[in-house]
Each structure stands twice: as C-alpha cells, then as structure tokens.
Amino acid sequence: xxxxxxxxxxxxxxxxxxxxxxxxxxxxxxxxxxxxxxxxxxxxxxxxxxxxxxxxxxxxxxxxxxxxxxxxxxxxxxxxxxxxxxxxxxxxxxxxxxxxxxxxxxxxxxxxxxxxxxxxxxxxxxxxxxxxxxxxxxxxxxxxxxxxxxxxxxxxxxxxxxxxxxxxxxxxxxxxxxxxxxxxxxxxxxxxxxxxxxxxxxxxxxxxxxxxxxxxxxxxxxxxxxxxxxxxxxxxxxxxxxxxxxxxxxxxxxxxxxxxxxxxxxxxxxxxxxxxxxxxxxxxxxxxxxxxxxxxxxxxxxxxxxxxxxxxxxxxxxxxxxxxxxxxxxxxxxxxxxxxxxxxxxxxxxxxxxxxxxxxxxxxxxxxxxxxx
Amino acid sequence: xxxxxxxxxxxxxxxxxxxxxxxxxxxxxxxxxxxxxxxxxxxxxxxxxxxxxxxxxxxxxxxxxxxxxxxxxxxxxxxxxxxxxxxxxxxxxxxxxxxxxxxxxxxxxxxxxxxxxxxxxxxxxxxxxxxxxxxxxxxxxxxxxxxxxxxxxxxxxxxxxxxxxxxxxxxxxxxxxxxxxxxxxxxxxxxxxxxxxxxxxxxxxxxxxxxxxxxxxxxxxxxxxxxxxxxxxxxxxxxxxxxxxxxxxxxxxxxxxxxxxxxxxxxxxxxxxxxxxxxxxxxxxxxxxxxxxxxxxxxxxxxxxxxxxxxxxxxxxxxxxxxxxxxxxxxxx
Numbered sequence: 001x002x003x004x005x006x007x008x009x010x011x012x013x014x015x016x017x018x019x020x021x022x023x024x025x026x027x028x029x030x031x032x033x034x035x036x037x038x039x040x041x042x043x044x045x046x047x048x049x050x051x052x053x054x055x056x057x058x059x060x061x062x063x064x065x066x067x068x069x070x071x072x073x074x075x076x077x078x079x080x081x082x083x084x085x086x087x088x089x090x091x092x093x094x095x096x097x098x099x100x101x102x103x104x105x106x107x108x109x110x111x112x113x114x115x116x117x118x119x120x121x122x123x124x125x126x127x128x129x130x131x132x133x134x135x136x137x138x139x140x141x142x143x144x145x146x147x148x149x150x151x152x153x154x155x156x157x158x159x160x161x162x163x164x165x166x167x168x169x170x171x172x173x174x175x176x177x178x179x180x181x182x183x184x185x186x187x188x189x190x191x192x193x194x195x196x197x198x199x200x201x202x203x204x205x206x207x208x209x210x211x212x213x214x215x216x217x218x219x220x221x222x223x224x225x226x227x228x229x230x231x232x233x234x235x236x237x238x239x240x241x242x243x244x245x246x247x248x249x250x251x252x253x254x255x256x257x258x259x260x261x262x263x264x265x266x267x268x269x270x271x272x273x274x275x276x277x278x279x280x281x282x283x284x285x286x287x288x289x290x291x292x293x294x295x296x297x298x299x300x301x302x303x304x305x306x307x308x309x310x311x312x313x314x315x316x317x318x319x320x321x322x323x324x325x326x327x328x329x330x331x332x333x334x335x336x337x338x339x340x341x342x343x344x345x346x347x348x349x350x351x352x353x354x355x356x357x358x359x360x361x362x363x364x365x366x367x368x369x370x371x372x373x
Numbered sequence: 374x375x376x377x378x379x380x381x382x383x384x385x386x387x388x389x390x391x392x393x394x395x396x397x398x399x400x401x402x403x404x405x406x407x408x409x410x411x412x413x414x415x416x417x418x419x420x421x422x423x424x425x426x427x428x429x430x431x432x433x434x435x436x437x438x439x440x441x442x443x444x445x446x447x448x449x450x451x452x453x454x455x456x457x458x459x460x461x462x463x464x465x466x467x468x469x470x471x472x473x474x475x476x477x478x479x480x481x482x483x484x485x486x487x488x489x490x491x492x493x494x495x496x497x498x499x500x501x502x503x504x505x506x507x508x509x510x511x512x513x514x515x516x517x518x519x520x521x522x523x524x525x526x527x528x529x530x531x532x533x534x535x536x537x538x539x540x541x542x543x544x545x546x547x548x549x550x551x552x553x554x555x556x557x558x559x560x561x562x563x564x565x566x567x568x569x570x571x572x573x574x575x576x577x578x579x580x581x582x583x584x585x586x587x588x589x590x591x592x593x594x595x596x597x598x599x600x601x602x603x604x605x606x607x608x609x610x611x612x613x614x615x616x617x618x619x620x621x622x623x624x625x626x627x628x629x630x631x632x633x634x635x636x637x638x639x640x641x642x643x644x645x646x647x648x649x650x651x652x653x654x655x656x657x658x659x660x661x662x663x664x665x666x667x668x669x670x671x672x673x674x675x676x677x678x679x680x681x682x683x684x685x686x687x688x689x690x691x692x693x694x695x696x697x698x699x700x701x702x703x704x705x706x
Contacts, residue, residue, distance in 0.1 A: 208664055208697030212617030232616035234694035262665060264693045266618035268658035 150195050151179040162195060169195055205239040208264035209257070214271050216303040216372055217248040248302025249370030250275055272304070275368040277332055278361065281313065284327040291335055297368060298339035304370040305345045308332045311352035311367070313360035325351040332366040345373070385505035385514035386426040386536055388545035388570055390577070394420055395427070402429060403510025424570075424577030426536075426543075429509065437464040437506040437515070440481040440492065441643045443663055445473025464503045471500040472522065477644050482506040483513035483533050491515055491535050491549060492527040492642045499523055504538075523554040527642040528566040542573035542588035550582070552682065559589045563600060563682055585681035601625050601675040601683030611689035612704040620656050620671070625683065628675035632682055633657045637666035639688055639705075645669070649676070667702020668692050 148162040150169070153176065160168065162180070169178070172192040181187035185200035213219050215231040222242050226233040237259045246253045249272025257265060275297050277290050286294070297306075310329030312321035329348050336346045354363060387398055395415065399406035412430040413421070421427055439448070439462040446458035451467035458470060458478060472478050472495045482491040483506045491513060495501065499522025506515035513533025517524075526535055528550035536545045537553045539560035544553045550566030562571050563585040571578045573588035580586050584597040605623040609615060620633070630653055635646035645662055650673075662669055670688030677683065690704035 208693060210616060210618070210694055210697065212619070230616070232694075234616065234697050236697060260661065262663060263661050264664045264697050265661040266615065266659065268618050 148180060148182045148200065151181070153178065166196070169193075205261040206236045207239055207259035207261055208234065209237050209242065209259055210234040210264060210266045211244065211269065212267070213246060213269040214249065214372075216370075217246055217269065217272075218302050219269065220245040244269070247300055248272065249304040250297035250300050250306070250368065252300050272370040274370075277328075277366045277368070279328055279364045279366070281360075281364060282316075282324065283364075284324060284331050286331055286335055291339075294332060294335045294368070295339040298336050298341045301341060301345060301370075303373060305347065305373045306336060306341070307347050307349040307369045307371045308336070309349035309351060309367045309369070311363045311365045312354060313363040314354035314356050315360065318354075321354060322351065328364075328366040332368060336368070384429045385507060385516045385534075386428050387514065387534065388536060388543070388572065388577075389421045389423050389425050389427060390545075390570055391423045391579070393423070398427060401510070402512060402514070404429060422575075424572050424575055429514065436508065437468075437480055437482045437503050438462055439464065439470070439478055441477070441479040441637075443478075443643075443645050444476035444497070446476045446478045446495075447471045447473070464506075466503060466505055468503045469500065470495065470503065472497050474498060479643050480517075482515035482517075482535065483508055489513070489529070489531060489533075491529060491533045493517065493535070494525045494527070494642055494644050496523040496525070496644065496647050519553060519555055519560075521555050523552065525552045525641070525644075526550065527640055539588075541590045542571065542594065545570045545572070556587070556680070559587055561585060561587045561680065565600075565684060583684055585679075587679070598677070598679060598681055600681055601628055601677050603684040603686035604628075604631065604673050604675055606672065606686055606689055609689070609691060611691075613691050614694055615691040616694055618658050618660060620673075622673055624653060625675035627677060628653050628683070629678055630655070630676045631673045632676060633660075633671070633673050634685070634688075635660070635662060635669050635671045636688065637669055639670050639690070641670065641672070641685070641688060664693065664697065668704050 149159045150162045150165045151159050152165060152168050152172070159181070169192050172178070174193070176192045177189050178192045178195055179187060179189050180195060180198055180200060182200050186203050188198065188200060190198050209221065210232065211219055211221065211226060211228075211234070212232040213228060215228060217228065217231075219226045219228060219233065221235060221244050222237060226235065239259055239261045241256050242259050244255050244257055244267065246255075246269050251272050253269070257267060259265060275293065277286065277294070279285075308329045310325035310327070310332075312325040312328070314321070326348075329351065333346050333348060337343055349367075349369065352363065352365075352367075387402065389398070395410055396406050398404075399409045408430050409427065410417070410419075413427050415421065439446070439458050439460055442458050442460050447455050447470070448458040448462060448464070449455040449469040450465055464470065464480065470478055470480065474497050476495075476497055478495045478499075480493045480495070480503065482493060482503070491506075500520045501522075501524065502518040502520070504516040504518055507513070514536075515533060516536045516538070518538045520540070524537065526537075526546060526549040529548055532546075532548035534545065534547050535549065536543060539553065539555050541555075541558065541560040544551065544560070544562045546564070546567060546569040548567050550564070551569045552563045552565065554561045554563075562569060562580060564580045564582050566582055568579060568581050571580050571586050571588060571594045573594045574592055576593035578586055578594035578597070580594075580597050583600050585600050586597050587595045589595070602625055604625050607621040607623060608619065622631075625631075631650045633646070633648040633650055634641060634644060636642070636644040645666070646660055648657060648660060650657065668690055669692075670690050672686050672688040674685050675683040692702040692704060
C-alpha cells in the first residue's frame with residue numbers, strides 16, 4: 001500500500017518548568033504538508049528531557065471534509081547539551097481515527113529551556129500513513145437508485161426497482177447474491193445486504209447491433225463469425241466503425257456500419273440475387289467468362305444450394321426451344337459441378353416458358369438461383 | 374422600440390374564432406374585458422374579427438421546459454450563448470430550440486406542476502422560438518414561432534390553447550392532436566384527432582380532424598384535404614423482440630410513400646426516429662435507435678401526392694434482443 005509522507009513542523013511551549021525528570025506539558029501547533037497543506041493543533045505531555053514519554057492529540061481539519069482526529073503516543077530519548085538546551089529524538093507510533101488509518105512517525109526535536117518557565121521545541125517529523133483504499137469499481141460513484149433494478153432470486157424471482165425491493169432484500173437469507181442492473185451501466189452481482197449501497201459504473205462504449213440475413217448466409221462482424229439463429233443475431237460491438245461481411249449463395253459482400261454508444265442498429269442484409277448467364281440465339285455453349293463467373297459463384301455457395309433454370313426465346317419451333325432451354329440449364333449445372341460443387345447441391349429447376357412480350361435477349365438465358373438446402 | 378416588440382411577444386395571443394367575443398374571451402381567461410380591449414387598442418363596442426389575434430395583457434415567465442432530448446438539440450436562451458439542450462432545461466420566453474439532422478426534442482409547455490401540460494415534439498431539422506407559455510385562470514396558453522421543420526402536438530384531452538406561427542400563417546389548436554410543417558413559402562397543417570384553426574392572410578379556416586390544409590405566404594388557407602387513412606400494420610406484431618427489421622403493412626391506396634415513425638411512448642410524444650421511405654414499396658431494413666428506452670413503438674403514416682402525411686395507426690411495441698444495450702426491455706401488457 002503506498003504511503004503518503006507528511007512533513008510536520010511543530011513548535012511547543014510548555015507550561016511547566018522542565019527539570020531533569022520533571023513532567024511537563026505543552027501545546028503543540030504544527031503544519032502538515034502532505035497532499036495538501038494542513039493545520040493542526042494539539043497538546044502534549046512529556047516527562048523530562050532524558051527518556052520521555054510523549055503523547056499528543058491533534059485535530060486535522062483539512063484531512064477530510066469532516067476533519068480527522070489524530071492521536072499519537074511517542075517515545076523520545078534526550079540528551080542535555082548544555083544548560084537549558086537539550087536535544088531529543090525518537091520514534092513515534094500513532095493511530096489516527098477513525099480506526100484503520102494506522103501510521104508511523106519518526107521525528108527529531110530540539111528542546112530549549114530557559115530553566116524557569118516553559119520549554120520550547122521545534123521538530124521535524126516524517127510520517128507515513130497508508131493511502132486511502134482505491135475505490136472499487138462497483139462503488140466508485142455515489143449510489144444512484146433511480147433506474148436501478150435488482151433481480152431477486154427468492155422468493156419472488158423477478159426484476160424489481162430497487163426502491164421497491166427493500167423488504168424483499170431484507171427477507172433474503174444472509175449471504176444471498178442478487179444481480180443489479182441499470183440501463184447504460186455494467187450489471188453486477190452483489191451480496192443482497194449491499195444492494196442498496198451499490199452504484200453501477202458506466203458501461204463501456206458499446207453499441208448494439210442486430211443483424212439479420214438469410215439463414216444459410218455466413219455473417220462476420222468485426223472479423224468474428226456470427227451464429228445466425230433463425231436468420232438473426234445480435235451482439236454488442238465496440239463503438240466505432242464495424243465491418244460486416246456476408247457470404248453464401250454465390251456472393252460475398254462487405255459493408256461498414258457505425259456503432260454508437262447506447263444505440264442499437266438493426267441491419268437486414270439482402271438476400272442473394274440470381275445470377276444470369278446469357279446465350280446467343282440458338283447457342284448453349286458457355287464461354288470462358290461465363291465459366292469464370294460460375295466458378296466464382298460456386299466458390300461462394302456456403303450453406304445454400306443452386307437451382308438452375310433455362311430459357312429460350314420464342315422464335316423457332318417449340319420442341320427445339322424446350323430442348324435448348326434444357327441444354328442451357330444442364331450446361332450451367334455441369335459447369336457448377338465442374339467447379340467443385342457436389343451434384344446434390346445443384347438441381348435443375350423448371351424451364352421458363354417463352355414469353356412473346358419480352359425482349360428475346362432476356363429469354364436466352366440460364367438462371368442460377370440460390371435456394372435453401 | 375425593441376423593448377415594445379419584445380414585450381408584445383412575451384404574452385400569449387389568443388386566436389379569435391367564430392363565435393368568440395371580446396367579453397367571452399376575457400371571461401374565459403380571467404381578464405378584465407376593458408383591460409383586454411384597451412390592451413389591444415379596440416374601440417369601445419368594437420369586436421375583434423375571427424382570425425385576428427388578441428394579446429393577453431401583462432406578461433408572465435414562460436412555463437416551458439425540455440422534457441426529452443434525442444440526438445443533437447441546441448438551445449439559445451435570450452442573452453445567452455447557444456448550448457446543448459438537456460431534459461429538464463427551462464425555456465424562458467424567447468428561447469430558440471433547434472434540432473439537428475438526427476435530433477428530436479419534446480417541449481412541455483404551460484406545465485402545471487403535477488398537473489396537465491401541452492407537449493410539442495420537434496422532428497429533426499426543426500427550429501422554433503418559445504414565445505409564451507403560461508397558465509391563467511386555470512387555462513393554459515402557449516405560443517411558438519416555427520421557422521423550420523416540423524412539429525407534432527400531442528393529443529391531449531383538456532389541453533391548452535396552442536398557437537403555432539409560421540412565416541406563412543398560423544395554426545391554433547385546443548387539445549393538441551395536430552402537426553405543423555414549414556415548407557418553402559408555405560406551411561402545412563394536419564389535424565389528426567381534433568379540429569384546428571388555420572389562419573393565412575387574416576382568413577380563418579376551421580380544419581376538421583383527419584384533414585390537412587396548406588397556407589402559402591400572403592394567401593388564405595387552401596381548401597381542406599382529407600388525410601389518407603392509417604395503414605393497417607401487418608408485422609411485426611406488438612410486443613415482439615425485434616431480432617430482424619422486417620416490417621410490413623397493408624398498402625394505402627393513393628399513398629405515394631410512407632413515413633416510418635418510432636417513439637419511446639405509445640402516444641409518440643417522444644419520437645426517436647422518423648424516416649421518409651422513398652417510395653410506396655419500400656420497407657425499412659436498416660435503422661438505429663437510442664437504447665435508453667428499452668421499448669419502442671413503431672407505426673407508419675401514408676403520404677399523399679400533395680405531401681400531406683396521413684392518419685396514424687396505433688403504434689406497436691417492440692424491444693431489442695436481450696444482451697444488447699437497451700435489450701431486455703419490456704412492452705407493457
């Protein structure tokens with residue numbers, strides 16, 4: 001425990017003549033210089049210059065708002081240097097009230113006596129005393145009961161405003177732990193008897209994030225993967241810019257969102273889009289660029305499956321178009337499998353019916369649609 | 374001269390409605406009729422015209438304060454520097470209150486301690502001056518000058534007389550339940566639950582509930598427009614823990630868009646989010662709320678082709694997932 005040194009300068013005037021072993025007494029005034037300037041005033045009794053017992057008590061008004069009483073008992077050994085001039089020094093031990101603030105003091109005094117009346121002393125002492133204990137985190141601030149809620153485990157098992165929980169708390173068996181919570185503050189578990197005196201410290205700068213995505217998507221927030229339950233997950237994130245990454249269903253996305261202290265951000269991530277592969281009239285061949293796109297989508301399948309549907313423009317005979325649409329879909333299906341997907345994750349969907357009302361280029365197509373497995 | 378203007382603004386004004394007389398107003402507000410007549414420079418025997426304003430004699434300090442603040446809210450009291458607004462701040466007469474782009478504020482006007490008061494919510498981007506707010510003869514009268522943005526006055530049975538001036542005209546309501554929005558060279562009023570009076574160029578329009586009217590600068594109020602019906606909210610149901618922002622409602626015919634509204638109370642007096650959806654098919658999928666409340670109420674209002682915001686449905690409550698800041702809140706049963 002760190003000690004706070006104080007330097008005391010004191011002066012004493014006695015009211016009894018100091019003979020070799022005569023008792024004496026005096027008033028002592030002093031300055032204590034520690035963290036702050038302190039003035040003290042006290043009295044002391046002593047029993048002569050050679051082998052002294054000295055006691056003094058002082059009131060140190062500046063030590064705390066209400067002052068503090070300091071009582072010391074000291075032993076001093078002394079030497080007579082010359083008639084009327086003695087030197088004395090010795091250790092002191094003392095106690096400061098309220099109890100619990102024990103200290104030790106060493107000092108040297110030089111006593112002057114005029115042999116007739118009174119005795120003066122000037123002293124310098126160094127005192128070490130324990131520092132006040134560091135505040136514990138849960139009681140750093142004065143209790144603020146407003147908004148404080150307590151979880152009462154027995155007999156009611158509910159959250160209750162602490163102002164209303166007094167009787168319930170008192171009825172709990174000694175040593176029962178209860179949980180305290182307050183919005184914007186760190187919740188804490190404490191002894192039930194201390195609940196009313198506990199103040200909760202402010203929660204660290206975090207914000208809430210409620211992320212929703214398709215159940216088969218993989219979502220990372222700040223580099224950590226979220227376990228989506230029913231397509232949603234929520235977490236507390238440190239205040240600031242947070243990177244949200246999404247992959248699956250043939251696509252990968254990343255976005256940055258700002259998380260703010262004391263706020264909740266709801267973020268719905270979009271469902272994966274369809275991937276379309278276009279063909280020339282009558283053609284069902286995939287070019288290198290198509291194969292690269294298909295391989296890219298396959299690499300990002302995640303927990304999804306793909307359903308591939310083909311289409312053909314309406315010109316020409318219907319049977320040939322049906323066959324062409326199927327060949328287009330099967331070609332894409334084969335390319336997905338060739339890119340490494342298991343065959344059971346790529347299924348063929350129903351072909352598109354030709355639509356005379358739509359542009360023909362849009363109908364010469366194969367659609368890769370991400371679907372739940 | 375400045376003093377005279379300031380003094381004239383410090384006492385609330387009463388809007389003279391059809392059927393009012395100087396004597397009836399004086400009696401209602403506990404003022405001597407002769408004094409009210411002299412104070413407003415009316416000749417003996419003359420009666421004020423409906424749509425004109427009578428100033429109550431003798432000023433008193435505004436009884437107004439900020440009851441809720443979300444996001445950026447700036448307050449400038451007369452003779453003082455601008456400061457951030459905080460809940461509980463007193464707002465003396467002449468105080469300017471402005472909300473930032475994400476700011477909301479709710480003013481409590483003419484509050485009788487422990488008794489009723491009138492509540493005005495400022496949406497983002499709103500600036501107003503509290504001109505007067507006082508209680509006389511057990512009745513409450515308040516007056517604000519709205520220079521930008523939009524305010525909503527809470528429906529308050531037995532509410533006070535609230536007069537909102539804009540550059541284009543004024544709106545006066547008794548008992549709240551209306552909105553006023555400043556538009557370029559115009560002001561838009563929507564009467565929700567109670568009729569209000571709208572004045573432009575000295576002409577008074579009695580706007581029935583569920584109607585809106587626009588006043589353009591220098592012109593009489595436009596014809597009342599029936600507000601679009603409240604959308605029927607579909608999902609989420611009330612009282613849910615909102616894990617995913619998936620909102621839906623039945624489309625309102627003739628709606629060009631919707632306003633998504635979230636507040637921390639079922640009366641929407643303490644709004645925390647207002648989001649104008651870009652088209653009628655849009656649904657909110659990303660939004661942020663202050664977590665303090667723990668429970669929020671949402672609703673949407675349809676916007677018509679003239680920009681009038683329609684009738685509000687009853688809000689639905691939701692909470693945040695447990696474990697989040699603000700999570701674990703509870704909706705009232």
